[in-house]
Amino acid sequence: MPWRETLSPVRMERVALVAPLEARLEMLTEVARSEAVELDLPYEPGTGPEEYNRAAEAAVVHGPVAALVGWSPSRALPDLQSALEPHGASAVVIRRPQGAQPPTLLTGDEPRRRQVPALSRLLVDTYTTVPYADLDPARIAGVAYVVMFGMMFGDAGQGALLVIAGLMIRFLKVPWLERFRRTWLFITGAGLAAVFFGFLYGEFFGPTGVIPVLWLDPLEEPIPLLVAAVVLGAALLAGSYALGTINRVREGGWGYALYARSGLAGALLFAAVGLVAWGLLASSPLILVIAGVAALLALVLMFIGLFTESGGGATGGLQASVELVDSVVQLGSNLVSFARLAAFGLTHAALMMVVWQATSALWAPDWRAVLAILVFIIGNALTFALEGLVAGIQALRLEYYELFSRVFQDEGRRFRPWNPEANDPSVTAEVSAPVERHHP
Known part of the structure; x- marks a missing residue:
């Protein structure tokens, strides 16, 4: 599958399921078996044999034909059509209602190929359901997370332990490790990032001198490290603004993206901040003037967008200003x-x-060597546990509050295929004839 397809939710179509009155149950049986349609029903779908009757009774009946509408992944329609044809039924693509947001089905989550989601997928799912119109940043978010983790947990020795743990989870055939199998790539990636920064810092289970400092010693050069962290943050924020702008365009077009704080207006203001930093470092008045013009234009665009969202008027103007x-x-x-x-x-x-x-x-060529080794092992274990937890939480906090808040503005809803047998494998479609409900 092309990697570009993994960046967007699966394409959805608005469909009408049409069947002769006497074939309604057969049609619904095939729909349930395919798990390819989310039906629009006037009630909350349930499970059990009676659900087939309830769905059949909810169909719109016109003469000898009954119809139901819903959403279906476009690539599931050919198989669904083939399954419905023997019953004289069909799934017809119809126009999407204006303003309706289709449900979100992400690549890899289709019922017939569903797998346990990777942690990079859970990073996004815990924050929100990706709106149908938006890009899915799960893979990019996973990379950003492990890079931030590695910078905070920079130690080649402890990072190597994480890599070993990840590979053991992946390849050891131990029953109690099965529940952690989905985490192996995430743990291994975090460990590799920690190893990378450990070599840059010259840290191998601490400043042991086993490896040289390739970039800087954090304790000796804290200011350059601080600057590097802010620069990395600026790069991640630039990426979040780029994704946010793409999502605003996909959600409401270029006009909507132009005035959005997480769209072009916000990206322009962020670029102006970067130009100010560049102008100050280069002592260039021209760059500072360009930065000022860009910032002013960005603020005007953002104010227009906020003013429009607030409903206008004096109160709206005050709200937009704040x-x-x-x-x-x-x-x-x-x-x-x-x-x-x-x-x-x-x-x-x-x-x-x-x-x-x-x-x-403590080290000495006598019994104190044992004590020194114990201090080294226990100290590393405590630091590993404490800093691993802290770095994991802080990377998650930066991901959610600083990055995702710009990528997403709305929340989507998950695709829920209609299937009365989903939670009850013993249920069959052997149900009685439904009561007809005619509509003028």
């Missing part, structure tokens, strides 16, 4: 928030230095 100031402050705070990547990286390095210094102080 939200505009809040947007500017929020942008600055979100950018600075990525400094925690450096802060927790420093914390990790400091804790490991304490462990290593204690180990070195």
